[in-house]
Amino acid sequence: MNMLRLSFSLRRLRRPHTPYASYATAAAESPSLRRTVRVENLPEGYNVSDIVDTVKANPAEAIIPAKDHLLVRFFDEGTARCCVEANKELSLKIDDSTSPALDTQTVALLAKYNASRTLRLLKLPESFTESQFNEILSSCGGVSSGLDRSEGGLTEVQFLDVHQADKARIEFAKAGTAPRYIEAEHLSYPEWYSKDDTQPNQERLVKIEGIADPQTLQMCIDWTDNYNEIAPASFITARFVNQKQILVYFATSTLARQFISICEPLAQEKCTMSLQTSDRTVAPGVLTALGVGARRIIAFPFTKDLPEERRLALGRFLYRFGGLHLKGVMHTEGQLIIPFATVVGAANLVYPMYRYPKGMKLPAELDGLQPTFVGTRHS
Numbered sequence: 001m002n003m004l005r006l007s008f009s010l011r012r013l014r015r016p017h018t019p020y021a022s023y024a025t026a027a028a029e030s031p032s033l034r035r036t037v038r039v040e041n042l043p044e045g046y047n048v049s050d051i052v053d054t055v056k057a058n059p060a061e062a063i064i065p066a067k068d069h070l071l072v073r074f075f076d077e078g079t080a081r082c083c084v085e086a087n088k089e090l091s092l093k094i095d096d097s098t099s100p101a102l103d104t105q106t107v108a109l110l111a112k113y114n115a116s117r118t119l120r121l122l123k124l125p126e127s128f129t130e131s132q133f134n135e136i137l138s139s140c141g142g143v144s145s146g147l148d149r150s151e152g153g154l155t156e157v158q159f160l161d162v163h164q165a166d167k168a169r170i171e172f173a174k175a176g177t178a179p180r181y182i183e184a185e186h187l188s189y190p191e192w193y194s195k196d197d198t199q200p201n202q203e204r205l206v207k208i209e210g211i212a213d214p215q216t217l218q219m220c221i222d223w224t225d226n227y228n229e230i231a232p233a234s235f236i237t238a239r240f241v242n243q244k245q246i247l248v249y250f251a252t253s254t255l256a257r258q259f260i261s262i263c264e265p266l267a268q269e270k271c272t273m274s275l276q277t278s279d280r281t282v283a284p285g286v287l288t289a290l291g292v293g294a295r296r297i298i299a300f301p302f303t304k305d306l307p308e309e310r311r312l313a314l315g316r317f318l319y320r321f322g323g324l325h326l327k328g329v330m331h332t333e334g335q336l337i338i339p340f341a342t343v344v345g346a347a348n349l350v351y352p353m354y355r356y357p358k359g360m361k362l363p364a365e366l367d368g369l370q371p372t373f374v375g376t377r378h379s
Helices: 048-054 077-086 104-113 132-141 162-173 214-225 231-235 253-267 284-291 306-319 343-355
Strands: 036-039 060-065 071-076 092-094 119-122 156-158 179-181 200-209 236-241 244-248 270-276 298-300 330-332 335-339
Touching: 036 077, 048 060, 048 071, 060 162, 071 214, 077 092, 077 284, 104 162, 104 284, 104 343, 132 162, 162 179, 162 236, 200 253, 214 231, 214 236, 214 244, 214 253, 231 236, 231 253, 236 343, 244 253, 253 270, 284 343, 298 343
Parallel strands: none
Antiparallel strands: 036 071, 036 092, 060 071, 119 156, 119 179, 200 244, 200 270, 236 244, 298 335, 330 335
16 A cells, blocks of 8 residues: 555544543553454555545544555544444444553643644744655655645645654654644544534533632542542543632533532532533543543652652642642652643643653652553553
8 A cells, every 4th residue: 555645635524422421441441452443345546545534533543554454543442433333334343453552651642732643844944855854754654745835835744653643743843843733634532522512612611619718629629639439520621729719621511510410519508610611622632632541630659758848849840841739749648649730731741751751850759750640550
């Protein structure tokens, strides 16, 4: 199969899926998953990009073409099932092969960069040559219609694998080209997400106010951190706290309503909870990351002593990666718990700690440690 047959159409079409708020990815439970879809009975010389667009095979970790079939390895089993269900008229099935659950670095990559298999180069410095461009394409397995230096021109590169795209992003950035991931044109969404949730100004924000005292404030904070007993808390994308109110953003309005229905009886009239509209939509990469275990809260294995002044110093250092509540930085039961305000903030720290383990300047307490998203068991 000639990879140069990939096309560069820019049509936009989104496929609705039934939201299933209690969806929990098997990535936290199983070492191997059946998350690959097999597209069969394809003619010789088929166009890979056309097939991917037709079956809405995005976001996907990898596209694996063969002579008479195409394999699409999704990031989770649920999206693979949705793809098959949405294309009953075509020759699709879940492939018999299994894949390992995603590692922490890949989950963080999705959340931090809204990663996809397509890059656009937003800047083309004069020093960046066609030879450099082709060398990066060759080493990372990308295809492109070529550099476009014209005014308003677009230089895009497509890959069959999100990891190849990430490798190329780093190389293009070193060359000064300002690469950015581009969202796929035809998307399949997780089982718990619906078409309506792609729209702005949906009721995805829970506002908690009328907080009378510090004890009530801590009670409300605990709700948002209790992933084990309050299921919607796992899908919080952002949380902002002050002494009088808490703003909690969810990926879907269904999840926001579920959170209120669970927590309102626990409030015992010590605070009020209301559903508010929000224009904060969630990027596809963040949605996928949430479904496979990305969370606002991360943990380090930590058994050393941590004096109060060092705990606060660590909190101030970590704040640069994304807002966090300094009082929430806790050392407990052999772990250092870091509650970032947003999922993206957490990923801003997690991704480089895996991608550049020796290249980050870290406080001595964190040197040599690897973080995980709380509530998951990624490697």
